[in-house]
Amino acid sequence: MSSAFTTIQTHSEAGVLTITLNRPESLNAYNDAMSVELAAALKSADREDAVRCVLITGAGRAFCSGQDLQEIRARYAPGAATESLDFGGHLRQKYNPIISRIRTMEKPFIAAVNGVAAGAGASFALACDLRIAARSASFMMAFVHVGLIPDSAGALSLLQQVGYARAAEMCFLGERVSAEQALAWGLVNRVVDDSALAEAAGELARRLAAMPTRAIGLTKRLLNQAWNATVADQLEYEAFLQQTAGHTADHREGVSAFLEKRKPQFVGR
Ligand code: LHQ
Secondary structure, X not given: OEEEOOOEXXXXXXXXXXXXXXXXXXXXXXXXXXXXXXXXHHHHHHXXXXXXXXXXXXXXXXXXXXXXXXXXXXXXXXXXXXXXXXXXXXXXXXXXXXXXXXXXXXXXXXXXXXOEEEOHHHHHHHHOOEEEEEOOOEEEOHHHHHOOOOOOOHHHHHHHHHOHHHHHHHHHHOOEEEHHHHHHHOOOOEEEOHHHHHHXXXXXXHHHHOOOHHHHHHHHHHHHHHOOOOHHHHHHHHHHHHHHHOOOHHHHHHHXXXXXXXXXXXXXX
8 A cells, every 4th residue: 555745655565664765856855844744654654553564765866865955055045044043943843753753663664775875864774773775875974064963863873883983983074884884884784786675675574574563663672772771670671571572462373383383473463
């Protein structure tokens, strides 16, 4: 099933909601309309039990080039009062809710990075749980080139994924990091030929969508909690979450299938 937005396309099939950022003429730059549509698509993904994995990709030759700098160009016109611009408000309203949803929704997110992911576009890809990149894709913490700090939790995601030295290099220099380099650094899970990306990402997404969704969602919470946890905290949190996982139909099905020597049929509950 597909629905019509203007800046994104969505397609739902076999438990996978595919969201395609769809402004290829600007390398899928993120504008106000896209922030509204993406928020709506993610909200309904959260609500719909039938959605068991979310796949985000870009139309054309890029994943996302970050903030649409054309859309906000009036702010930089000669004479514009830049000191009164509410950059913090812009982030709180347009970006932070999207990143929060991706990081906290109890469903797996895959970024199929089909080309350059720059600025907040890189942060969006980094916020997803898994990344599969086309060989020609690249990541660029472009913020520094426009005199800004990395936002949309990009610095946090990078630190968690590649460690301080590489995160600092990417953020300070703003150079393009190739897909192969990203793979070597642990920034992406897989790199495939450009022509194979859609199929490889779709296959991974369908595989995840057929797994015990509740257990995966709770595991996502566990992984995210673990960054700041002590062992004692983590053990207690595991006991708390396992209490929920242990009462799902998929847990019962998994154990039954094992005992009956058959393939499990998970339903996502
Ligand atoms: C674009 C963009 C773009 C509009 C390419 N906007 N048109 C938060 C709070 C408040 C304010 C600001 O920002 C933020 C968060 C951020 O995301 S800051 C970072 C914003 N993004 C950037 O600075 C990246 C700007 N883009 C680039 O550096 C390059 O385009 C990259 C490296 C992504 C790709 O380079 P190329 O492959 O050489 O492509 P290109 O530069 O020729 O771009 C193709 C077209 O896309 C071109 O339009 P045109 O009409 O000339 O064909 C670009 O103007 C347009 N485009 N990025 N962000």
